[in-house]
Amino acid sequence: MSTPLPPQAVPFGYSLQRNPLLSHWVGFPHGGQVEVRVGKVELGQGIVTALGQIAAEELDVAWSRVQVVPAATDRSPDEGLTAGSRSIMDSGSALRAVCAEVRRLLLSLASARSGAPVEGLEVHDGEVRDAAGTVQGSYWTLLRREQLDVPVTGEAAAKAPARHGIVGHSVRRRDLDRKLTGAPSFVHDLRLPGQLYGRVVRPPSPGACLLDVDDSAARALPSVCGVVRQGSFLGVVADREEEAIRATELLRAGARWQEQETLPVDPDWLDSLPGHPAEVSQVERREDPDAAARVVDVHRASYGRAYLAHGSLGPGAAVARWDGDDVSVWTHTQGIFPLRRALAAALDMDPDQFTVQHVEGAGCYGHNSADDVALDAVLLARAMPGRPVQVVWSREDEFAWEPFSPAMVAEVSAGIDEAGDLVTWEQHAWSNGHDSRPGFFGQPGLLGYWHAADVPAPAASDPSLAIGGGTGRNAVPPYVVADLDVQAHRLLVAPLRTSALRGLGATVNVFAIESAMDELAERAGADPVEYRMRHLPDERARTVLRTAAEQAGWYDRPTEDSVGWGVGYSRYKDVCGYCAVVARVEAVSEVRVTDLWVTVDAGQVINPDGLVNQIEGGAIQAASWSLLEEVTFDARTVTSRDWEGYPILRFADVPQVHVTVLPRPDDPPLGVGEVAGGPVAAALANGLADAIGVRVRRLPLTPERIAAVIEAG
Amino acid sequence: MSQGHDQTSRPEWTRPRAVPEPEAVFRLQVNGSSREVTCRRDTPMLYVLRNDLGLTGSRFGCGLAQCGACMVLLDGHPTPSCDLPVWAAEGHEVTTVEGLSDDPVMRTLQDAFIDRQAAQCGYCMSGILVSACALLHSDDEPPRHAIAEALDRNLCRCGSHGRVLAAVTDAARTMRAHGSGDEPTQDGDRPQHDDRPQGAARPLGSTP
Structure with a gap:
């Protein structure tokens, strides 16, 4: 058995703790440019554009002046990883504090030089103007580089969202012109x-x-x-x-x-994950000694999915x-x-x-x-x-x-009362760890290292529960339950190497919770949206779910042969964006999702179109995972080694994705890159069940799997 | 002990041969220019383009003609260049995404893709644009399903499909408006011509 890696933690505020100086983040080279340095990297999610917008906004300079420097260890702040839907929350809040402070510094320098009170000065596109409109210097004439070698205090007030002219606008990404003309980009x-x-x-x-x-x-x-x-x-x-x-x-x-021969070939191996040697974490425990007496029925089911690439x-x-x-x-x-x-x-x-x-x-x-x-x-x-x-x-x-997203099973036992409402919830999530990233705690964590040393890769760890967990991510239902016991079981023997894929364990946990909620709603004879509303206390969550249902026309949905409608909801990591999804599913010879209505509450939005792009992409990718994807292997090795062995959704099969973003300009921004995965997976399975009356609790929802469920009765 | 798993997905040209093909000089027509390269005759065009000719716009995605990231036009027809040996390209016009930079259809497409911000990582986009360009040269009013069909050999992993389909539709509309002098119309207004015959347009990829 291999030794697990220790948990990896990037605490909140890491960006500024590690890189406290203003000069770590911004510079004003000659020629009227603003150089913004961040440790977050562009992965196609548009983050460089969004972070540049925040800098331009707080510095009061034109967007065209801002250059975000590609990250490098000899010039950029160490912000750890670009992961976990945290870039706007980490790097964005750091930049906001830094740039507000640099702007304040500029104003105080201009005030000292001109004698005009700071209150009478304003910054317009990098220049300080007094009440008469006279220019009193600029970032490029007043600020010397060494004046930025001071730590950020956090005392300069950031702009009120009502005054934003760049943040909150759909600025175009600068990198796309290159990528859309075939210029060298990668x-x-x-x-x-x-x-x-x-x-x-x-x-x-x-x-x-x-x-x-x-x-x-x-x-x-x-x-x-x-x-x-x-x-x-x-x-x-x-x-x-x-x-x-x-x-x-x-x-x-x-x-x-x-x-x-090291790989499991038993066709039921996924079902057998529970019970294997594991490190157990109590994700959450709420006890109500009176609960058991109110339970009249228990829904027990196991939900899961094979490895994903x-x-x-x-x-x-x-x-x-x-x-x-x-x-x-x-x-x-x-x-x-x-x-x-x-x-x-x-x-x-x-x-x-x-x-x-x-x-x-x-x-x-x-x-x-x-x-x-x-x-x-x-x-x-x-x-x-x-x-x-x-x-x-x-x-x-x-x-x-590549390290795969681990095969995973989540077992749910939900006790309901006479009215069909939730009283108890027990959930056990079983998977290998979701994090074996290199470079933490002296671990190389790199394939070539293991091969050169002829040592096996250690079993993956999980991020700590404090930063969202891995196997236990989103394993706690967001619904009112009197007695709750949620545990994460990180498996210690890893047949295949595993690590982080968008959403980590949240995809399967939310798939399990939201599938179970539909099954419970059916027992209670309730509409799936209404049943969730009965148990959902968070007002923002309720608004998201209600809006998704309205946008989709949930309450007026027609009854059509072989067509079903499904819903799914979650708030990623319980601290990021809120997301509700309604899916329209057709199930004839195969499962086809025609439409996804996705509603998101992301708090303040930096770049609305960039956010919508992320949601659309995340929804389509999750649909692909849920309908088609599965790593296959024999006793020795992985057999899904090309796009025929590992098919993904193609142009002819992708759903139309209708995204609604709720306006919340005065609330802090919430990460959204990973919000859609779990809700989409659940909405598809729920839509399939609605279409053909068959509950499939294993992804992907292939015709073979559906047939197996029907055969098993 | 074993010689390894039966890796059938490996491209045929890389399988060991008793006698490797000798190097030779190949005369190619690429983006309207005559070019000479010296390499083995089974060298995939993708490597000739990217390494000998400095045209890195065609991307390597799979080497198996399965993903479309390396799509070029061979006498106007979308063709994966990872699967096209250099000997087979001789005598044909090869056009890459770079070579289409002055093509009015490609420019219209690129503008539409920018307007729609129709990309995330963008790795697949050269190939998608090449396939879409070929489509719009033969059909200036393709319905959504025809666009999806024309892009069937192009994969996108980020999920930009919806924006791509919309951008190609936009580009076609812009082309028609410019061609006829009409203003662009809204999606819902325009007539559907799903059953029109294809083709009859000028060949694409010929020297401008």
Whole structure:
């Protein structure tokens, strides 16, 4: 059995605690530009634009002046990971405080110089003007760099939302012009002087060890510059990319591996997850000694889902270059500083020897191959001093070796009273950990490290419950229940490597809770929306659910053959955005979702269109997970290794997504990148049950699974 | 002990051969220019484009002709370049997303995609735009299902599909308005012509 990683915590306020100086965040280079430095990275979610908007707003400069600098360890604040729907909450609130303070500093400098009282001065596009409209200097003329080397106090008041002219507006993303004209945009597109192309030959299966390899055929290719072998890590560098790929095939043909059968092949293995060795956490416990006596009936059911892949459209890629003892890395990691720590730990070096620079990759949706491929590039570049080496994973390796979202089961026992209302709720969530990100607590946590050392990957950990948990994420129903016992069981034996995928354990927990609520509503003879309303105390939650139902025309929905309507609700991590979903589902030869109505309360919204884009995308991705997706494997290895073995929703099959965002400009902004997953999964299963009267408690909702439920009676 | 799992998804050209193909010179027509490259004859065009010709707009997604990120036009027809050996491209006009930058249909599409902010990570978008451009060259009023069908070989993982479908529809409407001098009409106003014959438009990808 492997040792779990310790929990990883990024407490609130981390961004400013780690990077307290104003100069960590903003600078005013000549030419009237504003340089904004953040540690959060662009993953296709539009965060760089939204954070730039916040800076422009609080500094009172035109949006066009703001340049958000790509994150790099030699120039950016350490903000840990870009994850957990926390970027606007963490980085945005830090920038708001910093920029408000810089603006106040500018005004005080202008006041001291002009003699005019601060109250009579205003900032217009970076210039200070007095009451007569006379310019009294600007960020570029009054502020010296060293004056920004002071800690933020948090005392400068941020602007009232009513005065916002940039925040709250759908500013266009700056990165899309490049991406929509085919200009170089991704780390895959980097072509550095003298660049070579590296590829890694992965083992055939997770339990395999490399016994020996005849590399003569690969080395005989004229383009091949070198073969690197360390333990079971085997790679090649060539001066032509396709020759590096060809060389991997020659190496594969010359390699002998010791393989093991390590994967569960029992068709019922998912059902058998409960009971395996696990670390148990009490997520929440509410006791009511009188509850049991009121219970007249108990709904018991188990809900679950197999492993999911991130399935980024572009596989992992990175470039690395060794210059003496210093290493430069270009990567699409979610955390440049954690990756730097991981690389240093993997190579037993000092983190300061690494400069890690973020360059965009394809959307990742969580911890995928991005970090692993960076170590691959570093290991291969070590053999080619002074030459940049770019590594791009194959599609097959991407599907076989990325850390998966763990298979998971949530067991629900809900006790109801005479009226059919909730009295007790017991929920047990079972899965491997949802977090094995590299670079925490001295753990390399990188695939190439384990292969080079011939050690198995440790079983994944979970984020602490204080920051949302992993297996236990959103396992507590948001409904009024007198007696409640919710436990997370993090499994300690990991057949396949697992880590964070958008939503972590929330997807299955919400799928379970919201499916169970529909089943309970049916027992009570109640409408599913009304039944939830009977138990939902949070006024904002009620508004979200009511609005989604109204937008969808829930109460006037027609009765059509083989068509069903389903609903799902949750508030992500209980602290992020609120989200309710109504789905219209057609079930004829297969399950098809035609429409999703999604209502979100995100508090203050920085960029409304950017938020809607995130919700639309999250909803479609969750529909794809729920209808189609499942990692498959045999006794030795993963067998879903391409887009035919791991199909996702295509253009002809995607639902129309109708998003409603509730106006809450005076409430703090709430993260929304992950809100839709659980509610969409539940709404689809509930819609399917409404359409054909069959309750499917395992995702994805494939015709085979539906048939199995019908057969089982 | 084993030689590994039967990895059938691996592209055929990478499977070891007794005698690798020798290098040769290939004369190509890419984006309207004559180009010469020296490589093995089974080298996929994607690597020729990205590495020999510096055209990185065609992205590597799978190498298996399954995802469309590397889509180019071969004599006007959308074709995955990861699956197109360089020898097979000889004698044909290859057009990449970069080569369409002056194409009025592509420009209209790109404007519409920007207006709709029809992307998230954008990795799939070069290929989607190439496929959409070919569609609008042959049909300036495609209904939604025809657009979806034309994009069937393009995958998007971020879930930007709805915006893409809307942007292509917008672009078609703009093209018609410009072509006829009419003002753009609203979606609901315009007549449906689902059963019109396709084609009859000028070939796409020929030298402008």
